[in-house]
Amino acid sequence: LRNTMVLFFLIIFLNGFSQNTIKITFSSKPTIKIEHLKALAEEIQEITLKQLQETRFVETMEIENNFIYFETKSQVKEETKEGDLASKLVNGKIQTTRQITTTINSPVNKYRKNAIENNYTEKIDGTLVTKDLPSVSWEIGTNTKKVLGYNCLSAVGKYDNKIIKIYFTKELIYKASPELVPFIDGVVLEYDNGFMSGIATKLEKNQPDVKDFFKK
Numbered sequence: 001l002r003n004t005m006v007l008f009f010l011i012i013f014l015n016g017f018s019q020n021t022i023k024i025t026f027s028s029k030p031t032i033k034i035e036h037l038k039a040l041a042e043e044i045q046e047i048t049l050k051q052l053q054e055t056r057f058v059e060t061m062e063i064e065n066n067f068i069y070f071e072t073k074s075q076v077k078e079e080t081k082e083g084d085l086a087s088k089l090v091n092g093k094i095q096t097t098r099q100i101t102t103t104i105n106s107p108v109n110k111y112r113k114n115a116i117e118n119n120y121t122e123k124i125d126g127t128l129v130t131k132d133l134p135s136v137s138w139e140i141g142t143n144t145k146k147v148l149g150y151n152c153l154s155a156v157g158k159y160d161n162k163i164i165k166i167y168f169t170k171e172l173i174y175k176a177s178p179e180l181v182p183f184i185d186g187v188v189l190e191y192d193n194g195f196m197s198g199i200a201t202k203l204e205k206n207q208p209d210v211k212d213f214f215k216k
Contacts (some may be wrong), residue, residue: 021207024189026059026178028072028198059198061178062210063187066116068176069210071107112213115183116177123214134159136182143167147189148203155184165192 062069113120113133120129141154145167152167159182166177168186177188178198189200 020064020210022063022172022174023204023207024061024063025202026061026198027201028057028059028196029055031192031195031197038082059178060174062207063174063176064210066114066175068113068115069213070109070111070113070178110214111180113177118183122178128214133180133182136164138184148200150189152189153186157182162194164194166190
């Protein structure tokens with residue numbers, strides 16, 4: 001009986017120090033806007049469109065109770081092709097071949113979000129700055145889907161003439177969302193905020209606690 005009691009208290013003690021952090025990895029891509037492409041020189045519109053269509057970014061969202069640690073991994077993507085430019089010369093028209101290179105540079109985005117206070121913190125010029133997340137009136141849709149095996153509901157949020165489309169699940173006991181997507185009563189596993197869209201590709205439970213988030 002004594003050994004049983006010791007084992008019982010040992011289990012309670014170990015559970016008290018168990019790791020409850022959930023880490024969700026997203027694959028995201030930039031939203032392509034035709035008006036932005038048309039603002040570029042005509043000779044690079046095609047290569048830029050192809051590059052954007054093929055670009056994928058890796059984002060991670062770590063959930064610790066009411067805190068969400070979101071990060072976009074830095075990535076630089078270059079695309080080069082041979083382009084033909086026509087030039088008129090005195091003796092007629094010739095073709096001059098040159099290389100066209102476009103670069104997409106994804107900087108690191110790091111946000112610590114607070115689901116209770118409905119705000120987020122980021123580092124700007126070495127200083128931590130906290131701002132409120134926008135208040136959104138969510139409209140729950142009728143569409144459903146499974147993401148990583150979790151049943152998700154669709155929802156649309158509107159604020160400041162912006163529209164956010166998401167799929168979220170209530171099967172995880174948290175409120176969490178990637179990027180600066182406002183919170184909803186659940187965990188967002190797919191999103192489209194008009195600038196970026198992403199979907200969860202991996203979910204890992206019992207991860208180490210997040211430490212020195214803004215120092216890494």
